[in-house]
Amino acid sequence: MPKRVAIVATIYRYLSHAQHMGDRFLIGYPLHGRWHKADVQVVSLYVDQKPKGDQSEERAKEFGFQVYSTIAEALRCGGDKLAVDAVLIIGEHGDYPRNDLGQVLYPRYEFFKQCVEVFERDRRSVPVYNDKHLSYSFEKAKWMVDQSKKLGFPMLAGSSLPVTWRLPDLELPLGCEIEEALMVGVGGSDPMDYHALEAMQCMVERRKGGETGVKSVQLIDGDAVWKAGDEGRWSKQLLVSALSRSDTPLGLTIQDARTQDLVGTGEIRKIVKEPAAYFIERNDGLKTTLLMLNGAVRDYNFAARIKGKGVASTQFFLSPVPNVTYSACLVSKIEELFVSGRAPYPVERTLIVSGALESCLRSRKAGGKILKTPHLSVRYQGTRTPQHARE
Numbered sequence: 001m002p003k004r005v006a007i008v009a010t011i012y013r014y015l016s017h018a019q020h021m022g023d024r025f026l027i028g029y030p031l032h033g034r035w036h037k038a039d040v041q042v043v044s045l046y047v048d049q050k051p052k053g054d055q056s057e058e059r060a061k062e063f064g065f066q067v068y069s070t071i072a073e074a075l076r077c078g079g080d081k082l083a084v085d086a087v088l089i090i091g092e093h094g095d096y097p098r099n100d101l102g103q104v105l106y107p108r109y110e111f112f113k114q115c116v117e118v119f120e121r122d123r124r125s126v127p128v129y130n131d132k133h134l135s136y137s138f139e140k141a142k143w144m145v146d147q148s149k150k151l152g153f154p155m156l157a158g159s160s161l162p163v164t165w166r167l168p169d170l171e172l173p174l175g176c177e178i179e180e181a182l183m184v185g186v187g188g189s190d191p192m193d194y195h196a197l198e199a200m201q202c203m204v205e206r207r208k209g210g211e212t213g214v215k216s217v218q219l220i221d222g223d224a225v226w227k228a229g230d231e232g233r234w235s236k237q238l239l240v241s242a243l244s245r246s247d248t249p250l251g252l253t254i255q256d257a258r259t260q261d262l263v264g265t266g267e268i269r270k271i272v273k274e275p276a277a278y279f280i281e282r283n284d285g286l287k288t289t290l291l292m293l294n295g296a297v298r299d300y301n302f303a304a305r306i307k308g309k310g311v312a313s314t315q316f317f318l319s320p321v322p323n324v325t326y327s328a329c330l331v332s333k334i335e336e337l338f339v340s341g342r343a344p345y346p347v348e349r350t351l352i353v354s355g356a357l358e359s360c361l362r363s364r365k366a367g368g369k370i371l372k373t374p375h376l377s378v379r380y381q382g383t384r385t386p387q388h389a390r391e
Contacts, residue, residue: 002039002041003041004083004086005042005043005086006086006087007074008046008087008088008089009022010047010048010049010090010091010092010093010096011047012047013051013052013055016092016093018092020324021131021327022045023059024038025331026042029332030325033391038331040086040338044083045065046067046069046074048094049094072117076118081124082119082122086337087128087129088334089108091107094106099136101136101364103136104136109135115128116147120151127156127337128148128154128156129157129337130157131159133194138354138355141350141354145347154337154342154343158198158347159330160330161195161196161300161326162198162201162349162387163388164317164326164389165317165390167245167247167317168314171206171388174382174384176307177207177307178207179305179306180238180286181200181203181302182242182303182304183291183300184246184290184297185197186297186300187294192292196290196292196300197353199300200290204286207286210380210381212379213377214356214373214376215282216281216371217279217280217359218278218363218369218371219278219279219360219361219364220279221274221276221368224277224368225275225277226269233279234279234289234291235305238311238313240264241303245302246301247315249262250271275292276292277289277290277291279370280356300316301315301316344383345383346381348379355373359376
C-alpha cells in the first residue's frame with residue numbers, strides 16, 4: 001500500500017517549493033533516467049496562505065484529496081486520530097515579515113510544533129521532512145530535532161544542493177583530512193546563503209573525525225572581503241579553483257566570449273559590487289569560508305585543499321526553471337524517508353547550518369564582529385555512501 005502523506009505548506013502556487021515537491025509526489029518525477037511514480041499517496045493538504053495563483057484547491061480536485069483549514073485536521077484527514085504515514089512540511093515562499101537580522105520568519109517551527117502536538121495526543125508519530133532551514137532560530141531548530149529523537153520518528157531536512165549532480169562528480173573520501181574549504185554562492189540573504197552553506201557542509205562533514213561543531217563565525221562585506229583575501233584569511237587559490245568549475249562566468253566573458261582569470265586580473269573586484277564573506281571556524285580547527293559573489297557567476301561552486309591530495313573542486317549543478325530537475329533529486333530522498341522510515345542523511349547537517357547562518361547574520365548586525373558559538377557544538381558523521389545524484 002502506498003504511504004499516505006499530508007502536505008503542510010505556506011503556499012501552493014506556480015514555482016513555489018510546495019508546487020515543485022507536491023506535484024512530483026502527485027504526478028511523478030525523473031529518476032535514474034526513467035519516469036518514476038512515487039510509492040506514496042497525497043491524502044491531505046494544509047496551506048497557510050492562498051495568494052493570487054493558488055493551486056491548492058485545483059490540485060485537490062484533480063487528485064482526490066482535501067484541503068483542510070488546520071494542520072491537525074490535515075494530519076487526521078478530518079477524523080479524530082492521526083491518519084497519515086508521513087508529513088511533508090514546506091515553509092518557503094509567501095508573505096511573511098522579516099526580523100532585524102533580515103531573516104524571513106517562515107513558520108516552519110510553528111508548523112512542526114503543531115504536528116508534534118498531534119503525535120503526542122494520538123500517541124503515534126510518523127516521518128517528517130522539513131524543507132530548507134529548520135528555523136530562523138537555532139533554539140527553535142534544536143527543539144525540533146530534540147522532539148524527533150524524544151518521540152522516536154525519523155526526520156530529514158534541508159535543500160536540494162547537497163543531492164543534486166556535481167560537475168565533476170566529486171565526493172570527498174570519508175575520513176579525509178581537509179586543510180581548508182571555500183564555497184562560492186550567489187543570491188540574497190537569507191534564502192540563498194543558506195543553500196551555499198549547506199552545500200559546503202555536505203562536503204566538509206566527511207572529514208576525519210566528522211563534524212565537530214562551530215567554534216566561531218564572522219560575516220563581513222564590501223571592500224573588507226577583498227582585504228581579507230589579500231591578508232590570506234581566505235584562499236585565492238581555492239577561489240580560482242572553485243570559479244574554474246562555473247558555467248556562468250560574467251563580466252568580460254558575456255561581452256565578447258573571452259575566457260578570463262577573474263581573480264588574477266582583479267576583474268572580480270570590478271564586477272562584484274557587494275561581496276560578502278562568511279568565516280566559519282570549526283571546533284577541530286578547520287577554517288571554512290563562504291564568498292557570496294553576485295555579479296561574478298550565477299552558480300554554486302566548492303573547492304577544498306585535501307592533505308596529501310591537493311585541491312579538489314566541483315559545481316553543484318542547478319538545472320533551469322521551470323523544471324528544476326534538481327528538485328527531483330531531493331524528492332527521491334524524501335520518498336526514501338517516507339517509504340523506508342529511515343533518514344538517508346543526518347538532520348544534524350541542517351541543524352548546524354541553520355544555527356551557523358543565524359550567528360553569521362548576528363555578526364553582520366554587530367558590525368562584522370567575530371562571535372563565539374559554543375551553542376553550535378553539533379557533532380555528527382557524514383554517510384558512508386554518496387547521496388547526490390550520479391546519473
